[in-house]
Structure formats: C-alpha cells, structure tokens
Amino acid sequence: MRVELSLVCVVLMCVFKQTRSCLMISEVNCDNPKFDTKEFVELYYEGTNPTSLDGYTLVFYNGKVDTAYRVIDLSGHHTDHQGFFVVGSSELNPRPAISLPPNSVQNGPDAIALYGSNWAPVVERGPVSAVGLLDAIVYTSRKSVDGADGLASVLTPGSVTYVEDEAALEGDESIQRCWQSENLWSFYTGPPTPAWVNHCPPPTPAGVWINEVDLSGPDRRGNVELSVGMATGTYSLVLYDVTTDLISMSVEFIAKESGILAVPVNTASLSVPLSAALALYKGPASDFPKDGPLRHEQPIDAFVYGDSAHIPSDNLTETLIPGRKTFILTDSFLTAGLHASRCGVAEWTRDPGLFVARPKSPGKPNDCIWFQSCPLNMTSFTESGRTQPPIHRDVDFLLNEINTDSPGAFEDEEFIELWHPSGFRMQLDFIWLVMINGQSGIVYYELELNGYYTDDDGYFLIGSSKFSPDIRIPMNVIQNGPDAIALYRSKSPPSEEGPNIPRKGLLDAVVYRSRGSDKKVSALTEVLTPGQLPLLEDINALPADETLSRCGTERLNLNAFRVTSPTPGKKNNCPPKPTLPSPPEGLIINEWSEMSGVNQSQKSIFMELTGPPLTPLNGLVLLFFGENATELSVPITGSTGSDGFYLIANDSRADQGLPALGHLGAVLLCFEPSGSGLCGSDSHHLDWIVFSNDPKLKRVLPHNMTRFVNKLFNSGDSLSRCASDGPVLWISSPPTPRKPNLCPNPTFSSSADLCLQPENNNWQSGSGNCTQEEFAVLLEQLCKCGISSLHVKGVNASCEAGRLYTQGSVLAVSDQQRERIIEILNHNKLSCPAEHGQQVHGAGSSVALQVGLVFAALLLFALGAALFVYLYKKRRPSDYLSMQLSEQAETPLEI
Numbered sequence: 001m002r003v004e005l006s007l008v009c010v011v012l013m014c015v016f017k018q019t020r021s022c023l024m025i026s027e028v029n030c031d032n033p034k035f036d037t038k039e040f041v042e043l044y045y046e047g048t049n050p051t052s053l054d055g056y057t058l059v060f061y062n063g064k065v066d067t068a069y070r071v072i073d074l075s076g077h078h079t080d081h082q083g084f085f086v087v088g089s090s091e092l093n094p095r096p097a098i099s100l101p102p103n104s105v106q107n108g109p110d111a112i113a114l115y116g117s118n119w120a121p122v123v124e125r126g127p128v129s130a131v132g133l134l135d136a137i138v139y140t141s142r143k144s145v146d147g148a149d150g151l152a153s154v155l156t157p158g159s160v161t162y163v164e165d166e167a168a169l170e171g172d173e174s175i176q177r178c179w180q181s182e183n184l185w186s187f188y189t190g191p192p193t194p195a196w197v198n199h200c201p202p203p204t205p206a207g208v209w210i211n212e213v214d215l216s217g218p219d220r221r222g223n224v225e226l227s228v229g230m231a232t233g234t235y236s237l238v239l240y241d242v243t244t245d246l247i248s249m250s251v252e253f254i255a256k257e258s259g260i261l262a263v264p265v266n267t268a269s270l271s272v273p274l275s276a277a278l279a280l281y282k283g284p285a286s287d288f289p290k291d292g293p294l295r296h297e298q299p300i301d302a303f304v305y306g307d308s309a310h311i312p313s314d315n316l317t318e319t320l321i322p323g324r325k326t327f328i329l330t331d332s333f334l335t336a337g338l339h340a341s342r343c344g345v346a347e348w349t350r351d352p353g354l355f356v357a358r359p360k361s362p363g364k365p366n367d368c369i370w371f372q373s374c375p376l377n378m379t380s381f382t383e384s385g386r387t388q389p390p391i392h393r394d395v396d397f398l399l400n401e402i403n404t405d406s407p408g409a410f411e412d413e414e415f416i417e418l419w420h421p422s423g424f425r426m427q428l429d430f431i432w433l434v435m436i437n438g439q440s441g442i443v444y445y446e447l448e449l450n451g452y453y454t455d456d457d458g459y460f461l462i463g464s465s466k467f468s469p470d471i472r473i474p475m476n477v478i479q480n481g482p483d484a485i486a487l488y489r490s491k492s493p494p495s496e497e498g499p500n501i502p503r504k505g506l507l508d509a510v511v512y513r514s515r516g517s518d519k520k521v522s523a524l525t526e527v528l529t530p531g532q533l534p535l536l537e538d539i540n541a542l543p544a545d546e547t548l549s550r551c552g553t554e555r556l557n558l559n560a561f562r563v564t565s566p567t568p569g570k571k572n573n574c575p576p577k578p579t580l581p582s583p584p585e586g587l588i589i590n591e592w593s594e595m596s597g598v599n600q601s602q603k604s605i606f607m608e609l610t611g612p613p614l615t616p617l618n619g620l621v622l623l624f625f626g627e628n629a630t631e632l633s634v635p636i637t638g639s640t641g642s643d644g645f646y647l648i649a650n651d652s653r654a655d656q657g658l659p660a661l662g663h664l665g666a667v668l669l670c671f672e673p674s675g676s677g678l679c680g681s682d683s684h685h686l687d688w689i690v691f692s693n694d695p696k697l698k699r700v701l702p703h704n705m706t707r708f709v710n711k712l713f714n715s716g717d718s719l720s721r722c723a724s725d726g727p728v729l730w731i732s733s734p735p736t737p738r739k740p741n742l743c744p745n746p747t748f749s750s751s752a753d754l755c756l757q758p759e760n761n762n763w764q765s766g767s768g769n770c771t772q773e774e775f776a777v778l779l780e781q782l783c784k785c786g787i788s789s790l791h792v793k794g795v796n797a798s799c800e801a802g803r804l805y806t807q808g809s810v811l812a813v814s815d816q817q818r819e820r821i822i823e824i825l826n827h828n829k830l831s832c833p834a835e836h837g838q839q840v841h842g843a844g845s846s847v848a849l850q851v852g853l854v855f856a857a858l859l860l861f862a863l864g865a866a867l868f869v870y871l872y873k874k875r876r877p878s879d880y881l882s883m884q885l886s887e888q889a890e891t892p893l894e895i
Helices: 002-018 149-155 314-320 522-528 695-700 772-783 815-825 834-875 880-890
Strands: 022-029 040-046 057-062 067-073 084-089 098-100 110-115 133-141 162-164 174-181 184-190 208-215 221-228 233-241 246-255 259-266 276-282 301-307 327-329 338-342 398-403 415-419 431-437 443-448 459-463 483-489 506-513 547-550 561-564 588-596 603-610 620-625 631-635 645-649 666-671 684-690 718-722 729-733 745-751 754-756 795-800 803-812
Touching (some): 022 133, 110 149, 133 149, 133 174, 208 276, 208 301, 233 259, 246 259, 301 314, 301 338, 398 483, 398 506, 483 522, 588 684, 745 815, 772 795, 772 815
Parallel strands (some): 084 098, 133 162, 301 327
Antiparallel strands (some): 022 040, 040 084, 057 067, 057 110, 110 133, 208 338, 221 259, 233 276, 276 301, 398 415, 415 459, 431 443, 431 483, 483 506, 547 561, 588 718, 603 645, 620 631, 620 666, 666 684, 718 729, 754 803
16 A cells, blocks of 8 residues: 555656646636626636735637727736636636626637736727737637637747637537647637636547556556557557567567557567657557567557666667657656556557656546646747747648658658748647658658747758758658658658558649659559659759759749759759749630530530730630539640631630530630649730639639629520620620621621500609610520620610600611511510600600791891881982082092
8 A cells, every 4th residue: 555655646646746737727618508698708827825826817819800809907806726716707607706797708700818917908999919928719600600810810829720629519518628649739629617627528530549658566467458440450550679679579469440459568678678669550569579670660559668777779769750740758657666657548549648757547537637638839930930820721731841862871861841831930839740651552651740939930840850850750761762751731640541542631742753764653643643744853963962952932833843952941942933924915805606506415616715826825825614613624736827716615716626525614815824734823814714703702702803794695606795885785686606706797787766665664854774885785685696895886776754765776687686676676676655755755746846936927027127127218208408518529629
C-alpha cells in the first residue's frame, strides 16, 4: 500500500511538473434552446487555487463589426478551489461568480478574449486588439454566413474559426477546450459542464494504436496495451535498442476484434534500462528478427522514450516519430519504472506527447485528467508586427520547393518546402505530406502535420537536419524518381483510402523523374496531374545543387515549376518573368448558332469570331459554362482569315472543331498570355455571352459580366451581334457563317404610324413603359420573330388614355421578317377601336379646321383692306395747286 501511494505521488509530481500555471478560457456556452438563460463563459486556472484575478479582463467581440460589445473587469475576484471561474446567466446552476442578464453572449460569428494586466484596455465599441492578449476563442454557428475571419486574424492568427454545431447533441451543448498533445489544445462540442471538468471525447482508433505502456514490473518485464479498432490480421510490436538502433525483440499478435489487447514486453536485453523505442508494424515477427536494422518502413504507431542521460538518436526519432518529441523520464522513474497512458484526445499516432504518467488501468479506459499544459495560442502569437489578413477558405497550402537529389552519397540536403499563398503564419492542422513510389503506386512515406504552424512568411520546411527544418526526416528518404510528392487535407491518413493512389482531399502534387526514369509514371500522372508530363530535376542544370521551385500559383500545374538553386525557407530563385504578349485587339464573338437537326437530339453548333484580317489567335481560350457552372476549356489556334472571320464548328469548312456540348449557361473568350490553354485569374477577358441568370453562374464568372442574352431562337436562327449606339445587342436572325450578320436594315422597313391597344397592357403616359424598348417587347411577344430594340430605333412612341401611338419605321433583317411584322401591326385585335380612334383624331381635325378658318378670315380681311385703299386713291381727283407747284419746281429759273 505504501509503495502504491508513493507511486501515485510520483505520478502527480510528474503531471504537475509538465504543466505550468496559466489562466485559460476552458468553456463557452453562447446559445441555449429557446430563451438564452443558461449562457456562460468558464475560465480555468492551472496552478495553486484559489488565485486572484486582479488585472485580468474578459472582452466580448462582435464579429460583424469587429468591435467590443461587452467588457468585464475581473479585478476583485478569484477562482474557486478547483481552479474554475464562471461568468454567466443568473439562472445558471451552479450560480456564476459574475451574473449576466439573459441573451448577453452573442451566438456568433463572434469572439471572447482574455487579457492580462499589461495591455491598453479595450472599451465597449472599441476595435479588436491583440495587445496583452492571453487567450481567445473565435466562434460561429452553422446558421451564420460569415466566419468572423477579421477577429480570427487578430486574436487567433493562422487558425480557423470554430463552428459550434447546434444539432450535435439533443438539448444544450457548449464549446469545450480539450487537451490534445504536448501544449496543443482544441475545442470540441459537448454537454455543458460549468465549473466542472470538461467532457472531452476519448479518441477511437480506426486501426490499432499503442494505448498504455507499463514497464514497471520486476525483472524488466511488463506489458504494452494496444487499443484495436476495425483492424484485423497479424501485427508485430518491435522493441529497438537506442544505443544501436537495432531490434532488441519483436512480439507477434493477431487482431481479431475491437477492444483492448495486452502484449508482453521484456526489456532485459536493453543496453540502457529506461531508454528504448516501441514500434507497431503490420506483418509477422519473422519480418523483424533480433539485431535486425531499423526499418525505414513507417510504423503504424510508435512510442520513443528515454531519460535525460540517454536520449534516443535523431535517426531513431526521425524515422519512427518524425516531427514529434521523445517521452522524457524523470529521476523518479529509475525506482518506480515506466508507466504512461495515452490521454490526449488527438486522433493522430506516433506522438509520445499524447502520453502522461497516470495510475494503471489494465483492460479498462485510461484514468486521465483533462488538463496537461497551457494552450499553444497563449504564447505563439506572431511577432512580425504585420496585421494578418482574414483566412480565405479557397486558398490553401502548396508544394513550393522540392530537392529530391542532392550531391554526394549521403543525400543530406534533401528537403520539401510547403507554402501558404497568404504569406503569413498559418495552422497546418489536417495537412498530410505523402510520398508515392512511381514504380508501384504505393505510399512509402506519410507525414501528419497536425499541431504545426508555418513561419511568419507562410513557409514550412521538412527535410534533413542540415537546414534546421521544422520537421527533420532521415537522410535519403525522398526518392529520386520516378515518384510523386502530394499534399492532402484530411482528418485521416490518405493511404487509408485504399490500395489505389489517394485522390480525396488532394491539394497539390508534383510528379517528377530523373534522367532515364520516365517510364511507369503514367498511373501517377493520370491520378495526380492528368495530361501533364513529369518534371525533371536536371542535375546538370546548375554547377552545384538544384531544386524544383514553384514560380506560379496554379495548384496541380507542373508548368508552374522551374529548376533553380535551393532557397529553403526563403523566396524561390525564379527567373524573371518574360514580357508576355498583349491580347489581340478588335477580336469579338460575332455569331452563335445552336440549330436542331432532323433528329431533335442532335444539334449543329457553330461560333463565329471576327477581328482584323490575319490576326494570330494563339493564347486564346473559349471557356464554356454548363450546368452547375461546370467549365470546359477549348484553346484556339491559327488566325483569322483574310475576311476577318474565324469559324468554330464540327464542319469540314470550319477553322476549328468543337467538342460535344450540353446545355450552356455562358461562353467566355479569354486570352492567356502564358499559352497554358487554361483561362485563369490572370487572363484577359475579351468577350462573352451569358445565356442564364443562374446564381451559381454569377458566382464563378467575373463580376463585370452582366450581359445576359435571352436565348429564344426561331427554328434555324442564330444569335448575331449587331452594332448600336448603346450596349452591344444580340438579335435572332438566319445564320450567316463567314458572312456579315443580318442586322436590322432600312431596306426591309415597314411603316408604324399606328394607334395600338394590346390586351393585358395598361399603357400610361409618363409611367415608364411607353418607350421604344417596350414597343419592341410587345412586337416580339406577338410575332416571336426576333424583334429587339434595334429594330424599332426609328420609331417614336407616345401614350394617352391606355393607348400607344407610334410613328416611324420598323426595321427588319429580311423580307420574311418584314412581312411578319406587317401582319402583326395590321392585326385588327391590336389596333385601337374605330370609334375611339375617330373620336380622338376627329377632335384633332376640328381644332385644325377652326385654326385654318380663322387664318383664312384674317387673310381675306387684309386683302380687302389693301384693295380698298388702292381704289380709293385712284378714284379721288388731284389738287390743282399742288400740281402747279410741282411743275414749277421741275422747270429751271431764267435770269
């Protein structure tokens, strides 16, 4: 009994030695069923309790405006004896230390942050701040559209927003912090536990993993307890000696059903009693003979441990637990022996950081405690001084630089560099790096990156120790080719997808070869980079070493890579970009035809481009958008003809053929200067036709593409582009491949001096519907012959008393269309009723007649007055004296 008590004391000392004092946000309940009367925020202090909270402040942020909506000063308060402190609704049980009214904690997208005393206090409605920040949770709900990315970029940079699933549990649920491994924590959704230990879900193995290590028995004998999930078959547990890296012993066992399985282990043959490595492999023990070498095959799970004086070699740890740390024993284990239980809730394997020293629980779930360390994000905020932009979910990690073959026999300069296009520190949770053998298509190396972050510039380095990488791997691990390196986002190992090359969750991939090894890689390229040739890392390209470096941002595009000198952890040495050609000027989509054949299931489709004669078309791409916004790219080659036309159709007379097309929503003509044959984000958009207003289509098309065409064809007609004074207009007209389009022409015009009163139309003066365009809509509804506003541009329209008066000429593209227009305009049902027309126009005639009569009367009066004056002067006799004086004046005087 005394021995057991001392062992428990040693265990507890070990646990508390691993942890350090800190205050953290441990649980948040922001949304209760019905009336939010049981909301709370729970803090937990790992250390001596009760402890004062003087100087601490809790701030609640609104994610829609990124400002504080509540600030609570915790000074004058302290944690309880178990380390908990609760702020919440007054109806909560147990009663919170600080009470809040109902509906005080917003449901998200929002954040809650904990600050220490060294900070500039945030006031209510003040902006979000990271000064003095100790801990934070940024959360949202599935009902919210936004993800509070602005808050996350300041409070939890590089981490994604936590989504609380309101439907995860029956009744209420909360967001609870749970320990994963080392100083890594995460949030989970579980039943609320205010002022009590969180309900963290124990992980369940998909296959088999090491669950408990007990090597504390006499004569160095003990057991390794394995947790078996769905795995079946023969396995081997292998013990490695850390002084030689050779196999000390191997034990074979058969997994038949899920449960706990104990495997005996004898460490008597070890050179160092408390330093060794355990590895779990698939296969019989005969594959792992005593004194056999360290297998470079990756184990299913591994546990590497040692004391301070005997640390396992880098070769052993990098092979068995790449990127993870060795389990270090304290001096107390020299007498008590090794006993460690898996307590971290992380789903990954090959991580001794998941284990802690706890009391034995043979054949039962491990006796774990929920806290082991302080959260990582308390001490890992970026110190670059740059404001991190919000996380965009359509941007993800890329393979940035690969060195698969370095000079010398040791291959000690191999590395793989990952990069996040944001150029900032980003979390690598659920990212897997996978290396695939090109000869067999089998995964030969698989690395999980949970718990890691990139540096402040977005780089993450995996490779030989010579470059001080973020994760060290043994020398000569990366094969020279033909092989592939792929990057996945997945919650489980991509290799578990099946015997085939993994495809699910693929983010990026590089298929490469060495000289003379370009055979047998077709399977890799077909799955990972279809239609592309594998890259060649040419060892003769540079005098020293060389790498495959990314010089473009297109994922899964091998054309983005160049052979350059190595730059691990830095910007790639890409050659300067060549001056790219400019897009051709004056090139447009001129005509589109979708004619049904004799069999209605068959369509004769053609597209006509027009531009300056003999214009080169290299770099042009037609992008067809079908149902659900699916895309089909068709590169264009050659040049326009001497007449300026270029015809694309499945016809012997065409310049280029067309693939099979289904229902179309849009066609985009773009220019890609790189000549990749793909229309990317950097391409020039020259012209387009949009047939549909489907919201899915609007999301994938560029924002300025608002030109919609109503695709109403007459049998055998096409959509033809016609010039106008305003926006580009498309009309329905007979097909004219390689000829000028049939646009509305005065040659085919008809008079429109009419009074119209169509049914179901309330034509009102000044109501906005008395326009040329509405007149064109009316004609098209009646004749269905391809009438557009271009046909009626010479018609004046006016409205009065529910009637439409038109005066001018309606244009047509042919005699047939003109005859149809005349037929519609002369239709009796369309014309105004006779009596109304006569009444209105008679009134106008009466007014005109009255004005004419008045004018005629005035004219006759003026003529009569002039005639009277003339006759009056002629008939009156002249004065004699006046006549005499006049004659005397005309005769000169004689002297």
